[in-house]
């Protein structure tokens with residue numbers, strides 16, 4: 608058989624890291640001890656009380672539904688815990704029809720695009736940014752207008768810069784603060800501008816808040832739903848992945864516009880069968896214990912952030928310490944003339960350290976590289992020592 612793949616698969620961008628992966632394998636073959644500090648997947652375990660709740664729920668002989676489809680027998684405690692969390696954390700009151708649980712944000716981003724976009728429609732996505740917004744647009748038959756994030760604008764989207772032509776069939780505007788990969792944070796005034804922009808152009812503003820709880824030095828990231836009336840045009844994608852070291856669990860939720868929530872739910876009902884009930888119980892536990900659990904998790908990242916930024920600054924960089932995310936976003940040394948791919952390849956070759964070239968997040972990420980703080984301190988220290996030795 609000669610498999611003919613769908614058009615939509617052929618439209619996916621080439622995997623930009625494939626080349627680096629190959630170089631990494633080659634370096635290993637030559638005996639270089641490769642140290643990876645490129646992937647954002649928490650190394651620390653999920654906190655004990657969450658794991659204990661999962662174990663309790665999966666082994667609860669009084670719950671005859673514990674092994675069954677999560678969609679048909681949803682755990683009411685999970686959306687309730689999410690609503691309580693939004694109320695405590697942001698002062699945002701959500702009605703029951705303003706929340707839907709998800710199997711993590713990546714999945715929900717694509718499903719949401721399927722729910723609200725038709726062929727020919729356009730979505731606006733930040734660049735550099737998380738690639739899945741574009742994937743969602745492409746899978747829905749649409750395309751992407753990339754709004755550049757520039758250092759001189761504090762990596763905030765400049766709405767005035769978006770040309771009218773880009774707004775003709777535009778259905779959605781994606782935001783992500785604290786931002787992967789730029790680590791930028793957004794003040795509430797920025798979200799006010801975004802909501803105004805969405806109203807003016809009759810589009811949905813979707814805030815991907817994947818790192819809203821990974822913040823440092825006392826900084827608290829705002830929710831777009833804190834903007835009065837935002838829930839008429841906005842939704843927020845909350846994920847437990849990075850906040851609670853739960854990437855593998857696939858747990859999150861979307862809150863805000865009831866119409867959007869309903870549309871996403873309609874896709875989910877037709878495509879997946881929900882999350883295991885025990886995971887829903889455990890997710891509720893995590894949210895109910897957020898104030899207790901998050902400071903410990905964030906203390907680890909803050910310590911690593913300081914370790915990495917201080918080391919890079921001693922080696923000649925001039926970085927500020929980011930207030931959020933689990934990354935460091937740094938310019939490549941001047942001699943690479945903004946070629947992040949060449950820098951990453953050279954660094955791998957000379958030191959065995961694998962970072963992510965900014966180019967991987969789109970052309971507007973060129974000139975930068977990203978380090979992830981999801982590696983043990985000793986690994987980061989060793990990597991920083993090696994980087995300092997060659998720059």
Ligand SMILES: Cc1ncc(COP(=O)(O)O)c(C=O)c1O
Nearest residue numbers: 711712713737787815817846848
């Ligand atoms: C900006 C952003 N959004 C969403 C996700 C995916 O999160 P989840 O694990 O909830 O699918 C990530 C993961 O790296 C991310 O960086």
